[in-house]
Amino acid sequence: xxxxxxxxxxxxxxxxxxxxxxxxxxxxxxxxxxxxxxxxxxxxxxxxxxxxxxxxxxxxxxxxxxxxxxxxxxxxxxxxxxxxxxxxxxxxxxxxxxxxxxxxxxxxxxxxxxxxxxxxxxxxxxxxxxxxxxxxxxxxxxxxxxxxxxxxxxxxxxxxxxxxxxxxxxxxxxxxxxxxxxxxxxxxxxxxxxxxxxxxxxxxxxxxxxxxxxxxxxxxxxxxxxxxxxxxxxxxxxxxxxxxxxx
Numbered sequence: 001x002x003x004x005x006x007x008x009x010x011x012x013x014x015x016x017x018x019x020x021x022x023x024x025x026x027x028x029x030x031x032x033x034x035x036x037x038x039x040x041x042x043x044x045x046x047x048x049x050x051x052x053x054x055x056x057x058x059x060x061x062x063x064x065x066x067x068x069x070x071x072x073x074x075x076x077x078x079x080x081x082x083x084x085x086x087x088x089x090x091x092x093x094x095x096x097x098x099x100x101x102x103x104x105x106x107x108x109x110x111x112x113x114x115x116x117x118x119x120x121x122x123x124x125x126x127x128x129x130x131x132x133x134x135x136x137x138x139x140x141x142x143x144x145x146x147x148x149x150x151x152x153x154x155x156x157x158x159x160x161x162x163x164x165x166x167x168x169x170x171x172x173x174x175x176x177x178x179x180x181x182x183x184x185x186x187x188x189x190x191x192x193x194x195x196x197x198x199x200x201x202x203x204x205x206x207x208x209x210x211x212x213x214x215x216x217x218x219x220x221x222x223x224x225x226x227x228x229x230x231x232x233x234x235x236x237x238x239x240x241x242x243x244x245x246x247x
Contacts, residue, residue, distance in 0.1 A: 028224040029123035038084040061099040065089035095123035104214040120223040127227040144225035161185025193235040
């Protein structure tokens with residue numbers, strides 16, 4: 001292989017590396033004391049974008065409380081260097097966030113096309129692994145909800161179950177698994193440890209349009225749901241669980 005070919009391959013992979021973060025980033029919520037937070041980045045990579053920087057790509061995310069009927073109320077969020085903070089609503093209410101003002105992106109070279117990205121996040125809160133979970137109301141175009149049985153979740157798109165959607169679960173130690181929703185939009189996961197988990201799903205809606213004077217071919221919806229499992233073994237370190245995987 002000549003040096004010229006090697007140089008071209010290196011350039012190609014460098015281009016892919018530059019594109020990948022734009023495709024992989026998403027919003028997620030975390031409950032905290034005294035304030036909760038909305039982050040932008042990649043949970044499995046321990047990456048939280050900051051301002052000034054890529055956090056500024058999120059112009060004005062809307063963060064709201066939501067009750068079991070789907071009624072929402074805006075929460076006063078503050079933009080900080082590492083994300084957005086807000087006071088948690090009263091117990092019994094969930095939290096949802098959405099960012100609809102993200103600019104149109106041309107990701108044709110990554111096989112995605114020219115798309116309008118849309119971001120959604122839900123904070124489910126504490127979810128006992130051995131009990132049934134009450135189902136809060138669908139509140140966003142793409143949403144992830146407890147499905148009524150331990151370890152089951154339903155992906156909803158515009159009020160209807162979304163089948164054949166690839167849903168990823170991410171633990172705080174970067175452990176991930178992926179499963180596909182059934183005909184009812186339901187997927188099942190086991191939680192190996194106690195602690196925080198993020199569910200993450202993407203859905204491409206092939207509806208063209210225009211945003212901010214720029215035409216796009218499709219809308220790329222991306223949603224997360226955050227929950228905490230209060231019982232189970234202590235979360236293993238990344239080195240421990242990776243060493244136990246088959247090679």
